[in-house]
Amino acid sequence: MPLRLLKYAWKKSEDEPRFFPDETPLKKAYDVVIIGGGGHGMACAYYLAKEHGITNVAVLEQGYIGGGNTGRNTTIVRSNYLTSEGVKFYDESLKLFEDLSDDFDLNIFYSTRGHFTLAHTDSAMRTMRWRAEVNKHHGIDSEVVDVETIQKEVPYMDMSCNGQHPVMGALYHAPGSVARHDAVAWGYARGAQQRGVEIHQKTRVTDIKTKGGKVVGVETDRGFVEAKKVISMVAGSTPRITEMLEIETPIEIFPLQACVTEPVKPFMDTIVVSGSLHVYVSQSSRGELVMGASVDPAELHSTRSTLDFVEGLTDQMMDLFPFTSRLKIMRQWAGMSDITPDFAPIMGKTDVEGFYLDAGWGTWGFKATPVSGKTMAYTVANDTPHELIKPFSLSRYADFKLVGEKGAASVGH
Amino acid sequence: MKFVTCPSLGRRALSEFTYGGRLEKEPDQESVSEKAWTDYVFYRNGAPQTLKEWWYHRPTGIWFLFERNTLTDRITQVEFANRGIENEA
Structure with missing residues (x-):
C-alpha cells in the first residue's frame, strides 16, 4: 500500500485507472x-x-x-x-x-478489535468455558474473562443490563x-x-x-x-x-437484519456480542454503531426490513448501553441467510x-x-x-x- | 406490523404467533427406510413456494395451519391445526 501511494503522489496526472475493465461479451x-x-x-x-x-x-x-x-x-x-x-x-x-x-x-x-461474547447465565458461562478450552486446544487466543475486565475494556456498558440480566463474564477473543x-x-x-x-x-x-x-x-x-x-x-x-x-x-432461507446508528465519537473499540440478548454491536471507523440481532422468525425469501426488528434490537441494546436511547437509527437492511x-x-x-x-x-x-x-x-x-x-x-x-x-x-x- | 385473520380469534398481530416450521407428512416410523427418514428430517426443496406451516398462537395456546407464500410473505389461508371445536365434540 505505501508504495502505491508514493507512486501516485509522484504522478503528474490524477486519473486513477478503472478498477474493473469494461464489460465483454x-x-x-x-x-x-x-x-x-x-x-x-x-x-x-x-x-x-x-x-x-x-x-x-x-x-x-x-x-x-x-x-x-x-x-x-x-x-x-x-x-x-x-x-x-x-x-x-x-x-x-x-x-x-x-x-x-x-x-x-x-x-x-x-x-x-478484540471480541467479547457476554454470558448472562450459568449455562452461557459453561458454554464460554467449553469454547475457550476447544479454542486453546487449537492454539487460538481465546479466554474466559471476569466482569471487572469487561468493564475496564467497555466502560460505557451497563454490566447489570438494567438489572434484568447481569453480565457474569465473557469469552474474550483478542484477534476478533x-x-x-x-x-x-x-x-x-x-x-x-x-x-x-x-x-x-x-x-x-x-x-x-x-x-x-x-x-x-x-x-x-x-x-x-x-x-x-x-x-x-x-x-x-x-x-x-x-x-x-x-x-x-x-x-431454509431466513432474513437476517441489521442496522446502523448515526455516527458518534469513538467510544468503543471492541466488538460486543450477547448470545442471550441476541444482539451484537461494533463501532465502525466512521463512528456508526453497527448492530445486528438474530434471524427473522420464519422462512422468507426477501430482503425487506421490519419495525419489529428495530424495536426488539434497540430494547436489548438500551439495556446494554443505556445512552444509546439518545441515538437515531440511520439505516436498516436485510440479507437472506441460508440456514442449515x-x-x-x-x-x-x-x-x-x-x-x-x-x-x-x-x-x-x-x-x-x-x-x-x-x-x-x-x-x-x-x-x-x-x-x-x-x-x-x-x-x-x-x-x-x-x-x-x-x-x-x-x-x- | 403484520396482521392475520384467524377463525374464532379474528384479526391478530403476527408477533403473537410462533413459527413452527413447514407441515410435512411424517413417514411411518416402523417401516421407513433410513434414506426416506433423513429425506423427511433434513432434505427438502427450499426454493420460494406456497407452503402449509405450523403457527402457534401464544396467548391462547392454539396451533394453526397457515398457507403462506415464502417469497411474498402473503398468508392466503388460515385454519385450526386440529379443526378446533368440531374435533373436540
Whole structure:
C-alpha cells in the first residue's frame, strides 16, 4: 500500500485507472463457471487463477459485485467457534484475512478489535468455558474473562443490563476483527480479473444443463454458456439454484437484519456480542454503531426490513448501553441467510458430476470468505474435497454426521 | 406490523404467533427406510413456494395451519391445526 501511494503522489496526472475493465461479451465455453459474484465467488475465482492456473473462468452475477450478503453483513471476523471442524476452518480464514491488504495492494481496513461474547447465565458461562478450552486446544487466543475486565475494556456498558440480566463474564477473543466487506470482494475480483478471469455482472443464471448426470453448461439471460464445471456460491439464493438440478438440501432461507446508528465519537473499540440478548454491536471507523440481532422468525425469501426488528434490537441494546436511547437509527437492511440445521456450511461435491456447492453460509459467511474461496478452488481443481471442508459435505445429514456448530452468531441456542 | 385473520380469534398481530416450521407428512416410523427418514428430517426443496406451516398462537395456546407464500410473505389461508371445536365434540 505505501508504495502505491508514493507512486501516485509522484504522478503528474490524477486519473486513477478503472478498477474493473469494461464489460465483454460472454464466451461460448469456459472451464469453470462460478454462479454468484460475492466475496466467496470472487475469492474462489482468485485462488483458481492464482494457485491452480485455471483462468478460463467466468463469474456470473445477477446483480452487481458484492451486492448480496457480502455487502449486508456486519463485517466481523473471528475464529472462536465451538467445534474442532469450525475452529480449524475459521482460523485459517482469519490468517488469510490478515494478509489480504498486501495481497491485493488495496486497503481492506482490517482492524483487530478484540471480541467479547457476554454470558448472562450459568449455562452461557459453561458454554464460554467449553469454547475457550476447544479454542486453546487449537492454539487460538481465546479466554474466559471476569466482569471487572469487561468493564475496564467497555466502560460505557451497563454490566447489570438494567438489572434484568447481569453480565457474569465473557469469552474474550483478542484477534476478533472487522474489515471493509466491499473491499474484500473488490480486491478478490480485481486480482482474479488481472489473472484472466471474466466477471459478468447483471447476468442471471436461469438453468443448469446436464447430460448423462454431468454438467454441460448454464443457461443465462444472455444466452447459453458451455461449462465443464459449475460452482454455486450464491448464499441466500442457493435453493433456487439447487432446484434447477433437483438437488434437495436442508437449507431454509431466513432474513437476517441489521442496522446502523448515526455516527458518534469513538467510544468503543471492541466488538460486543450477547448470545442471550441476541444482539451484537461494533463501532465502525466512521463512528456508526453497527448492530445486528438474530434471524427473522420464519422462512422468507426477501430482503425487506421490519419495525419489529428495530424495536426488539434497540430494547436489548438500551439495556446494554443505556445512552444509546439518545441515538437515531440511520439505516436498516436485510440479507437472506441460508440456514442449515447444524449451523455449519455445506461445501464440496454433489451427486451431479461437475456441480459443486458452497452454501449454507447462514449468518457466518463473511468471515469465511478467504478460506472458502481457497478450499473450494482446491476442491474444484482437484475434483476432491479439501481436507478442511470434508466435514461439511452435503451428504453428512444422510450419514447422521452433523457438525453441531453452536458458536455461530445470532442463532438461538 | 403484520396482521392475520384467524377463525374464532379474528384479526391478530403476527408477533403473537410462533413459527413452527413447514407441515410435512411424517413417514411411518416402523417401516421407513433410513434414506426416506433423513429425506423427511433434513432434505427438502427450499426454493420460494406456497407452503402449509405450523403457527402457534401464544396467548391462547392454539396451533394453526397457515398457507403462506415464502417469497411474498402473503398468508392466503388460515385454519385450526386440529379443526378446533368440531374435533373436540
